[in-house]
Amino acid sequence: MPPILEMRGITKEFPGVKALDDVTLSVAEGEIHALVGENGAGKSTLMKVLSGVYPHGSYDGEIFFDGAPRAFRSIRDSEDLGVIIIHQELALIPLLSVAENIFLGNERATNGIIDWKETHNRAAELLARVGLEENAETIVDDLGLGKQQLVEIAKALSKNVRLLILDEPTSSLNENDSAKLLDLLMDFREKGITSILISHKLNEVSKVADTITVLRDGSAVARMDCADGVDEDDIVRNMVGRNLEDRYPPRGTHAPGEVAMAVKNWTVHHPLHPERKVVNNVSFSVRKGEVLGIAGLMGAGRTELAMSLFGRSYGRDISGEVEINGTPVDLSTVRKAIDAGLAYATEDRKTYGLVLDDTIRRNVPLANLPEIAKNWVVDHGREAEVATRYRNRLAIKSSSIEQVTVNLSGGNQQKVVLSKWLFADPDILILDEPTRGIDVGAKFEIYTVIRDLAAQGKAIIVISSELPELLGVTDRLYVMNEGQFVGEMPTIEASQEKIMSRIVKSGEDA
Amino acid sequence: MTDTTPSTSGRAETRTSKSGLQFLKGHLREYGILIALVVIMAFFQVATGGILLKPVNLTNLILQNSYIVIMAVGMLLVIVCGHIDLSVGSVLGFIGALAAVMIVQWGLPWPLAAVICLAFGAIIGMAQGFWVAYFQIPSFIVTLAGMLVFKGLTLWLLAGQSVGPFPPDFRLISSGFVPDVFGGENLNLLTLYTGIAVAALLLWLSIRARQRQLGTGADVEPFAFFAGRSALIFGALVYMSWLMADFRGLPNVFVVMALLIAVYSFLTSRTTFGRRIYAIGGNEKAASLSGINSKRLTFLTFANMGMLAALAGLVFAARLNTATPKAGVAFELDVIAAVFIGGASMSGGVGTVVGAVVGAFIMGVMNNGMSILGIGIDWQQVIKGLVLLAAVIFDVMNKKKG
Structure with a gap:
């Protein structure tokens, strides 16, 4: 079988980070191709390049689909050729019906007037194809996640899909729904639809995949043919196989208390x-x-x-x-x-960590305002002193403590969040x-802070x-x-x- | 910003070396509002042939806008917190009606009635804030409902009639003047002295704040700007107090207003309470995860708004000397417009009390000036609407560039 999709030498850079480095991916027509790798290995970025979320020209390398070079400028372009992605977070409108969701943006209509009969008939056909026994007029919100996933797939089928990409489709499904979904994928393979399956669950991958590509740190490090049988330990080794260099400060010698x-x-x-x-x-x-x-x-x-x-x-x-x-x-x-x-420094600093439009000076004391105030009156001098102290201690790179946090780099934002919690003086962080x-240098600085705090007797x-x-x-x-x-x-x-x-x-x- | 070199030195460098123009660019919003007020006043002063700043007109201008200013102070807190209160006009009317019924019809002593009214206003605010804060019902909806409810209750309370007149003592709230203890002959000396004293106090406070900023390495404004701005404010205050002294002195309501502005400015800029309100408006989730009780504070800002709307209701009723079912109609729009012209952000977390007050006076001067010029109410509305739009467009563009 000739490959339906070939991505050659794909390189994609973000400011300061090479997310993809000369990645090659070849998918044969009619197969189930698994894409595995750790979080941040570049799987999603690669699929965004393929689908045109990152338009042609924003990356290096070539994409061949159906034997011809392609330059997708938007999701529309790739969908027109039958490349459909189903993301981990489902893109359904919860309060619309199943049929309305399936034909969203692709309505069965003449001159803008929707033909509801046609819509419902076609939707029922598609639901039958994915094995979902639900009325097409059911509100999506009333369905469980497994069924919602099937609605997404029905939506993909309505667009005459040739290459179906599923990003972690079973991560929020229970055992039973997962098994059904995998059966459906194998059923599609019989009918000649090609799929790319992104998954962490190696048991699933080894069950259904024909070929596996392993990504690590933005590179394709292995391509395995499953016809010969695969060893899960082999996949794991390829996923994580990198050296632990001197990227971490030495551990303290103190024994935990x-x-x-x-x-x-x-x-x-x-x-x-x-x-x-x-x-x-x-x-x-x-x-x-x-x-x-x-x-x-x-x-x-x-x-x-x-x-x-x-x-x-x-x-x-x-x-x-x-x-x-x-x-x-x-x-x-x-x-x-x-x-x-107790203190909790969030994983999502922009949503839960910082008041982004405020300065470093105003963010640092936020969890412990009484400490910089006397009788509820904020002492601006003390506040500036505290902010300056933490700015120096954590080496926050900024023009001054008056810099608005939205303009800081990720690493420095993280340091402001850390400063806030250090100033609250917790026992357990x-x-x-x-x-x-955040970049490697800032990572090391944060690791150092973590070790220092532990040495001071904090629980981290x-x-x-x-x-x-x-x-x-x-x-x-x-x-x-x-x-x-x-x-x-x-x-x-x-x-x-x-x-x-x-x-x-x-x-x-x- | 010219200086973006990272600095980790112990004492952050002060950056007075920056040219004035660049500083102005960075702080266009803060100066813009003040400059806009000065330009608008100058324009109407010329266009009206000097009537705008005649002592009697200046005093009138303050009296006419007092209730808008009082409510703008409360609205600023609500908007900074990330909400809106559409009910304030109706609450103002309702409290006026309640005061009229209690004082005129039941013969209650007016101080007692006033206290009951303020308490009632706070309860109204709490009733609305309760749903907003603890049940996450959008404030737009809750207060839109409140607007209808209290408009209706005003009609019911007054049975569709106007109720008045009030006893003379009560009317003094908005038509009285502080007696001149210095016994000036042609000039009200108390007014003049107070004006000079307040101007001097503000000057001293801003010099002290600047010295502190220089000490901590904040983004300090160039000396020329500082001197110019301080001189302008000092001069304007002394000149205004002289003008008012030339008429009948300090209106009682002006004293109330000035105290509110001072107290709420302090509350928002210097206290932990104020700091928390800004944090909630800036990022409610981050504030909550920093241990800030955002529900209770949101509730309190609405309670406060209700109380200030009640105070404005008393002032307005005293000024009209009667309670009418039409009192307060569409006032909420003027109040909200004043806060946004004053630089507050629709999404919360940004805005100052002084900005909101200046915004209220920009609206007030335009109302007054255009009325003197004989411009009809029709075109006044159009022009005010366009000014509001322009101010917010200016804000958004300015933010994008920065």
């Missing part, structure tokens, strides 16, 4: 789908002077765990107990959590993806999707998957393969 915080049987339900447990009966503890890591893939429930602990900022029907220094504490509001000595989207919890980072900076690790802790190990005994296999295998056991 007594238990600073202990969490028992913590369970959190999804705020909108109360039947779903996002965090399921998790128990753990962290000691003074210890850096504890929580590993896991996106969607494992790590951020939800942290935010639900921090003043119940996430979820509903939260149950479980927390002890700090041996005494049970009430963490029901953020204020109480801060007063109990939870850092959620503390180095996401680091949540990260980058395994090397966890291995480099933590003392002990928990592995989280699908809302549960599925492993615990001292970092010196841990390896990327070990962690990955805990995650992958826990999915198989379920």
